Amino acid sequence: MDLASVSADLAALRQRALAAVADADDLKELEAAETAFVGRKQGALTAVLRGIGALPAEDRPRVGAIANEVREAVEEAIAERRARLAAIALEVRLAAERVDVTLPGRPLRRGSLHPLVETTREIARIFGQFGFVVYESPEVETDSLNFQALNIPADHPARDLWDTLYVDAPTNDGDRLLLRTHTSPGQMRVMRQTRPPIRALLPGRCFRHEAVDASHGFEFFQVEGLMVDEGTTMAHLRGLLDEFAHALFGAGRPTRFRPGYYPFTEPSVAFDIQCVVCDGGGCPACGRSGWMTILGAGMVHPVVLRNGGIDPEVYQGFAFGMGIDRIAMLRYGINDIRYFLENDARFLEQF
Numbered sequence: 001m002d003l004a005s006v007s008a009d010l011a012a013l014r015q016r017a018l019a020a021v022a023d024a025d026d027l028k029e030l031e032a033a034e035t036a037f038v039g040r041k042q043g044a045l046t047a048v049l050r051g052i053g054a055l056p057a058e059d060r061p062r063v064g065a066i067a068n069e070v071r072e073a074v075e076e077a078i079a080e081r082r083a084r085l086a087a088i089a090l091e092v093r094l095a096a097e098r099v100d101v102t103l104p105g106r107p108l109r110r111g112s113l114h115p116l117v118e119t120t121r122e123i124a125r126i127f128g129q130f131g132f133v134v135y136e137s138p139e140v141e142t143d144s145l146n147f148q149a150l151n152i153p154a155d156h157p158a159r160d161l162w163d164t165l166y167v168d169a170p171t172n173d174g175d176r177l178l179l180r181t182h183t184s185p186g187q188m189r190v191m192r193q194t195r196p197p198i199r200a201l202l203p204g205r206c207f208r209h210e211a212v213d214a215s216h217g218f219e220f221f222q223v224e225g226l227m228v229d230e231g232t233t234m235a236h237l238r239g240l241l242d243e244f245a246h247a248l249f250g251a252g253r254p255t256r257f258r259p260g261y262y263p264f265t266e267p268s269v270a271f272d273i274q275c276v277v278c279d280g281g282g283c284p285a286c287g288r289s290g291w292m293t294i295l296g297a298g299m300v301h302p303v304v305l306r307n308g309g310i311d312p313e314v315y316q317g318f319a320f321g322m323g324i325d326r327i328a329m330l331r332y333g334i335n336d337i338r339y340f341l342e343n344d345a346r347f348l349e350q351f
């Protein structure tokens with residue numbers, strides 16, 4: 001053992017160590033190289049240093065200095081490699097998690113208004129231009145507001161016009177609860193809570209004990225109109241409904257009044273528009289008559305005004321009630337009322 005051979009060993013060791021460090025592909029390999037070459041107990045460098053005692057005393061500091069240099073060089077290389085491996089790991093991760101910001105975004109799924117809601121809003125918009133304001137009124141109603149206050153006494157045969165679904169729940173005053181058969185009880189609520197002049201619109205869901213078919217639902221929608229003021233006449237009603245029909249079905253669409261009957265209006269009428277399918281020629285859609293009835297209307301019965309707390313000697317009023325489903329069917333050419341409440345996306349997506 002002499003200085004020259006120990007120096008050569010250390011130089012060789014340094015080379016092998018640096019090569020191993022450079023070859024380490026991950027932290028595990030790097031740590032294995034660290035233990036193998038510069039590990040305090042088992043490392044190759046330690047093994048060389050153990051042999052130092054066999055050297056002449058004057059050579060030992062020289063060998064110690066070289067050994068330290070080797071250790072420092074190897075440890076520095078390990079630190080660099082460790083940093084490099086960390087950087088590589090980060091790059092790999094970034095590449096894996098890369099986001100291509102140039103890709104088109106996922107389209108947002110937008111809903112659309114239900115055709116009945118859209119139609120209700122359009123009706124409210126048109127009447128809104130004439131000063132009508134939308135009110136809400138409950139779907140579960142009392143017998144007294146749905147019928148009695150509207151001039152339909154308990155055993156009156158006119159009740160047969162509205163097949164009713166009763167609610168089996170007790171009330172404080174013995175009044176029966178039912179699912180409202182029309183929006184007309186809303187007239188009473190508006191009259192009792194506001195003063196004339198009144199221009200009210202009451203859209204909402206109604207219910208009847210009905211055999212369901214393509215044109216009858218047991219659940220359907222109406223919008224009620226009510227105007228009460230001094231000097232209100234049938235001419236105002238006629239003019240307003242004409243404006244409405246023209247706004248919704250086209251300017252110049254012919255309209256007509258036919259005599260009708262409702263206990264809460266006097267006189268009562270049915271309001272027809274010329275058939276929008278055949279333009280009056282006669283077709284299955286209009287029963288070959290050339291006309292379609294879109295609402296019932298009339299001058300508010302004095303008894304009804306009085307029940308609403310309004311003096312019929314001072315004020316007059318008109319009211320109308322139309323089926324929103326029917327209007328929507330005409331607007332969109334829908335031939336079965338049941339589509340509206342079936343929640344079939346294939347139907348709803350078309351609007």
Ligand code: PHE
Nearest residue numbers: 182184262296297319320321
């Ligand atoms: N409520 C009546 C119905 O459901 C419609 C109507 C309303 C008629 C207002 C006249 C006045 O058939």
